[in-house]
Structure formats: C-alpha cells, structure tokens
Amino acid sequence: MGVDLTALHWIYVTFIVLIIGFMVMRRDTSIVCIVGIFLIAITATGSLSASVSSIFASFIFAITELLSTILVISIIVAMSKTLTTTGINDVMISPFTKFIRTPALAYWTIGILMMVISWFFWPSPAVALLGAVLLPVAVRVGLPALGVAMAMxxxxxxxxxxxxxxxxxxxKLTADAAGLPVSDVINASIPLVVVMGFVTTISxxxxxxxxxxxxxxxxxxxxSVLPIKPSDEANQTLLSxxxxxxxxxxxxxxxxxxxxAMFMFDxxxxxxxxxxxxxxxxILLIITMVSHKHQGLEKTTSYLIDGFQFGFKVFGPVIPIAxxxxxxxxxxxxxxGDFLPKGSHGIVNDLGLALANVVPLSKEVGAVTLTVVGAITGLDGSGFSGISLAGSIASLFATAIGAGAATLTALGQIAAIWVGGGTLVPWALIxxxxxxxxxxxxxxxxxLKPVLIGLVVTTIVAMFLI
Structure with missing residues (x-):
C-alpha cells in the first residue's frame, strides 16, 4: 500500500462521516469542520498553540484559494444590480417576448434564456433579471407561474x-478538492450536464x-402583473x-x-x-457613471458593497468546509506543516489506496456513491458548501478503482448542485x-420527480464513461 494508515487518516474519515450526517439532519457543519481541523492539527503536531493557529491558517488558505471565485461573483451581482436599477435588463430581454406565444414556447424560451444568462451572471441575479419581465408574458399565454419558476x-x-x-x-472547488486541473473536470462534466439537462427538463x-x-x-x-416599487419607477429616468x-x-x-478570447487564447x-x-x-463603472452622473462615484461603491455582501453571504458557509x-x-x-507519515501521498490518496486493497470497488459502485454523496451534501441548500467533499471522495474512489477521477468528480458536483443549488431544497428555491x-x-x-429521474440516468451514463 505504500503507507500505513495513522490516526490522522481515521480522524479525517470520521469527520467526513460526521459532516455527511449533519448535512442529512440539515444542521450546519461549520463547527464540525473547525473541530476536525483542530484535532487533525493537534494529532499531527502535538502542539496546542500550533493547532489553534492551524484553524486560522486553514481559513486563510481556503479564502486564498476561493478568493477569485468570491470576487467575480460579487462583482457580477453588483453589475446585475445596475442593470436592474437602470432598466437595461428590461430592454435586453424584451426582444425575446415576441417568441413567447404558447405555454411550450414560454417554458423553453425562458429556460434557455435563463441558462445562457446564468452562465455569465449566475442564477440568483439572473432570476431577478428575467422573472419580473418574462413572468407576465408567460402567464398571459397560458403557462402557470409554477411552470415559469420550474423553467428558471x-x-x-x-x-x-x-x-x-x-x-x-x-x-474549481471540486477540482481543487480532487487534486485535478479545472479543465479536466469541465471536460468530464460536459456529457453528464447535457444528459442531466435533457432528461430533467424534458421530464x-x-x-x-x-x-x-x-x-x-x-x-x-x-x-401576470408584479407590483412595481416606487423606487423602480424613479429609476426608469436614469437613462434614456x-x-x-x-x-x-x-x-x-x-x-x-x-x-x-477564451477559445482563441485557451x-x-x-x-x-x-x-x-x-x-x-x-460595465459596472460605465453604466453607473453614465446613469447616476454626479453621484456615480458614490453609487459605484454602493453597488460593490451590495455585491460583496452577497458574495460573502453565499460563500461564508463554504469556507470552513473547504x-x-x-x-x-x-x-x-x-x-x-510537513507532518504526514513517511511515504504518504496525502490523506485522501492514502485512504484510496487502502480502500482498493480492502474492498475492490467497481465503477458502478463508485458512480452510485458519488451521486448519493453529492445529493446529501446538497441538502444544506447552498449546493456549493459540500462539493469539496464530493471532490475529495471522488479522488479517493478513483484511486481505489484506478480510473475515472474527473468523471466521478463531475458527477458528485452535478448531484450536489442540482439538489442544493436551487432545484430541490425548499429554502434554496426562495x-x-x-x-x-x-x-x-x-x-x-x-x-423532485424530474430531477430524480435525471440523476438516475446521468449516474448510469457516468458508469460507461469511467
């Protein structure tokens, strides 16, 4: 096996089980993760002060790794708020309203538009950008509001x-946890996302x-008509x-x-x-300065503050888990520090090798397990807080199976986000x-039924791709 399992490995496994258990019970896992970090540190170093310091150091490490992600989401949310405030989003979406003539066209047009906008703006801002404009149109042609919400x-x-x-x-979150390049996880996820998307939306x-x-x-x-706040009416005059x-x-x-540019320069x-x-x-700077004129400097800061509040609110629970x-x-x-046992390739890799020696895992067992683990981690309603766990377990299983690290990682990511990102957990649907x-x-x-059908079919497809 190359390395003997030590107390460090067993503490890590114990806390993975505890984290999953707390997620199933819909309880917060931050304290569990912090206790786990402390116990691993004190077991490795034997120093109380070093172990306490390791808690803070682990947060710094996680924030450093996630900082670009937190920043870009915060900035995009700030920008989307300027689009909503100035009414630009209404004009951006209005050309698509002429395509919405039947309930079927409403469902697919709103859905596809939501998907494209969400790739660039993230879903939460996209809901605000789309919903207020297209909901009345969809209801008018016969698609219930519940159908609009499902499509989005x-x-x-x-x-x-x-x-x-x-x-x-x-x-990035799952790839980091699995020790893989981001591009590998993205490429592996494409067929799975396509299958999951087709099966679920058609169902x-x-x-x-x-x-x-x-x-x-x-x-x-x-x-069919949403109330317009007085502030919204006032903001309609910000731009011609x-x-x-x-x-x-x-x-x-x-x-x-x-x-x-992404394709040309890879x-x-x-x-x-x-x-x-x-x-x-x-975009945020140009629109704010043009629309708010003399108040542009102050409004820019205000929009950025709103964006950062959103970003850290979303990623606050993720940092201790990551x-x-x-x-x-x-x-x-x-x-x-350098306290791993001699010959160790990292706690997760060591566990994977040990698992391969004790229980010969198959790709079928690995795929089903990653789907279940991903779904369980999504029960907290964020979708993101548990995907590091999915990546970590995918790496462990791939080591045991001998293949499929990227596919298993992508499968766990898809299951976690479909369940917790805002399609099944009620408090994430708000x-x-x-x-x-x-x-x-x-x-x-x-x-519930369409997503479960999608997860089953996607898991079966993943078995053939591993």
Missing part, C-alpha cells in the same frame, strides 16, 4: 450552475403539460431609451468577445474568471418562488 430553476440553478463553464466557480415539461391538460395545474391571472438600447447591445457583445480557470470579472467591473477538505490533499503541508409568487415547497415537489 431547472435551466439556471440546474444546468447552468452544475456546469458553470464561464465563471468556473463550481469546477419536467412532460409532467407540466400532463397536469395542465388534466386541470391539476391552472393559470392564475393575478400572477436610446441609452438603454445601446447598453442592451453593448453588454452581450462584450461578453461574447470574452468567450471568443483561457480557463482563473484566467477565464479574471476576464469575466474585469469585463463586469468595466478549509477542512483542503487538508486531505495539497493544503495539509501549507496549513499544518428567490425563484418569490419572483414568481409561488410556494417554495410546491415548487420543490414539482421538481
């Missing part, structure tokens, strides 16, 4: 977020049409209609150029994130449910 959820929080090909926040549409036909689901005309039209064209062109991971982030900052799982691989030496004025629990029930 499944295409945005499901397909777009589980792949996350532009911002690359999700694949959801079938069940939606069936219940509309039987009368179980009807259109409530009161949901011609200025809004210019920016509505200018913004997509800039992001399209970003995508072209930009991935941090480089791709930096390009999108820098473009978003430029800090713990970084100890399983590259982070151990940086955070605690943004879409609130925009569409529907019950979050009813939306979760509607999504």
């Amino acid at each position: 959820n499944l295409f945005g929080h499901g397909i777009a977020l589980s792949g996350d090909y532009i911002i690359q926040a999700a694949p 959801a549409f079938y069940f939606l049409k069936r219940d509309m036909k039987s009368g179980k689901l009807t259109v409530d005309s009161s949901q 209609i011609n200025q809004k039209r210019f920016f509505a064209l200018f913004i997509p062109v800039l992001f399209a150029l970003d995508v072209v 930009l991935q991971g941090g480089d791709a994130t930096a390009l999108v982030g820098g473009t978003s900052i430029i 800090a713990f799982f970084y100890l399983g691989d590259s982070g151990f030496t940086t955070i605690i 943004p879409a449910a609130a925009i569409c004025n529907v019950d979050a629990f009813e939306l979760a029930r509607r999504n």
Whole structure:
C-alpha cells in the first residue's frame, strides 16, 4: 500500500462521516469542520498553540484559494444590480417576448434564456433579471407561474450552475478538492450536464403539460402583473431609451468577445474568471457613471458593497468546509506543516489506496456513491458548501478503482448542485418562488420527480464513461 494508515487518516474519515450526517439532519457543519481541523492539527503536531493557529491558517488558505471565485461573483451581482436599477435588463430581454406565444414556447424560451444568462451572471441575479419581465408574458399565454419558476430553476440553478463553464466557480472547488486541473473536470462534466439537462427538463415539461391538460395545474391571472416599487419607477429616468438600447447591445457583445478570447487564447480557470470579472467591473463603472452622473462615484461603491455582501453571504458557509477538505490533499503541508507519515501521498490518496486493497470497488459502485454523496451534501441548500467533499471522495474512489477521477468528480458536483443549488431544497428555491409568487415547497415537489429521474440516468451514463 505504500503507507500505513495513522490516526490522522481515521480522524479525517470520521469527520467526513460526521459532516455527511449533519448535512442529512440539515444542521450546519461549520463547527464540525473547525473541530476536525483542530484535532487533525493537534494529532499531527502535538502542539496546542500550533493547532489553534492551524484553524486560522486553514481559513486563510481556503479564502486564498476561493478568493477569485468570491470576487467575480460579487462583482457580477453588483453589475446585475445596475442593470436592474437602470432598466437595461428590461430592454435586453424584451426582444425575446415576441417568441413567447404558447405555454411550450414560454417554458423553453425562458429556460434557455435563463441558462445562457446564468452562465455569465449566475442564477440568483439572473432570476431577478428575467422573472419580473418574462413572468407576465408567460402567464398571459397560458403557462402557470409554477411552470415559469420550474423553467428558471431547472435551466439556471440546474444546468447552468452544475456546469458553470464561464465563471468556473463550481469546477474549481471540486477540482481543487480532487487534486485535478479545472479543465479536466469541465471536460468530464460536459456529457453528464447535457444528459442531466435533457432528461430533467424534458421530464419536467412532460409532467407540466400532463397536469395542465388534466386541470391539476391552472393559470392564475393575478400572477401576470408584479407590483412595481416606487423606487423602480424613479429609476426608469436614469437613462434614456436610446441609452438603454445601446447598453442592451453593448453588454452581450462584450461578453461574447470574452468567450471568443477564451477559445482563441485557451483561457480557463482563473484566467477565464479574471476576464469575466474585469469585463463586469468595466460595465459596472460605465453604466453607473453614465446613469447616476454626479453621484456615480458614490453609487459605484454602493453597488460593490451590495455585491460583496452577497458574495460573502453565499460563500461564508463554504469556507470552513473547504478549509477542512483542503487538508486531505495539497493544503495539509501549507496549513499544518510537513507532518504526514513517511511515504504518504496525502490523506485522501492514502485512504484510496487502502480502500482498493480492502474492498475492490467497481465503477458502478463508485458512480452510485458519488451521486448519493453529492445529493446529501446538497441538502444544506447552498449546493456549493459540500462539493469539496464530493471532490475529495471522488479522488479517493478513483484511486481505489484506478480510473475515472474527473468523471466521478463531475458527477458528485452535478448531484450536489442540482439538489442544493436551487432545484430541490425548499429554502434554496426562495428567490425563484418569490419572483414568481409561488410556494417554495410546491415548487420543490414539482421538481423532485424530474430531477430524480435525471440523476438516475446521468449516474448510469457516468458508469460507461469511467
């Protein structure tokens, strides 16, 4: 096996089990992760002061690793707020309203538009950008508000977020935990995201049409108009209609150029994130200065503060969990020091080798386990807090099987985000449910069967790809 398992390995395994258990019980895992970091550190060093310091060092390491991701999401949210405040988003989306003439066209148009916008803006801002404009149109042509919420959820929080090909926040988290290049996880996830997306959205549409036909689901005309706040009315005069039209064209062109640059210069991971982030900052500055004029300087700071508040609120629970799982691989030496047993290849790799010697795992067992683990980690409702665990376990299983690290990592990522990112867990569905004025629990029930069908089919496909 190359190295004997020590107390460090068993503590790590014990806390993985505890973290999964707490997630299943829908309890927060931050304290569990911090205790795990402390126990691993004190077992390795034997020093109380060094162990206490390791907790702080692990947080610094995790934040350093995640900082570019937190920053780009914060900046994109800040930029999206300027688009909503100035009314540019209304103009950007309005051309698509003419395509929405039937319930079926409403479902697929809103869904595909949500997916594309979510790749660049992330789903939470995209819900706000789309919902207020397209909901009344969809309800008018006969698609219930619940159907609108499903389309936004499944295409945005499901397909777009589980792949996350532009911002690359999700694949970076899982790839880091699995000790893989981000590009490997992205490439492995493409067929799985496609299968999951097709199966889930088609299943959801079938069940939606069936219940509309039987009368179980009807259109409530009161949901066709959303109330406009006084502040929104006041903000409509920030830009002229011609200025809004210019920016509505200018913004997509800039992001399209970003995508072209990514392909031409082979930009991935941090480089791709930096390009999108820098473009978003430029857009934020230009729009704010043009629309708010003399108050532009102050408003720019205000928008950035709103964005950073959102970013750290989303990633606050992720940092302690990521800090713990970084100890399983590259982070151990940086955070605690050179205290691993002689011949060790990292805690996770050691466990994988040991597992391969004790229990000969198959690719089928590995795929099913990663789907279940991913789904369990998503139960906390963030989708992101547990994908480091999925990446860590994928690395462990791939070592035992001897192949499939990237595919298993991508599978765990997809399961975690589809469950927790905003399609099944009711408290993660609140943004879409609130925009569409529907019950979050009813939306979760509607999504349950299509998502489960999708996960089963995607897991089977992953078995053949490992």
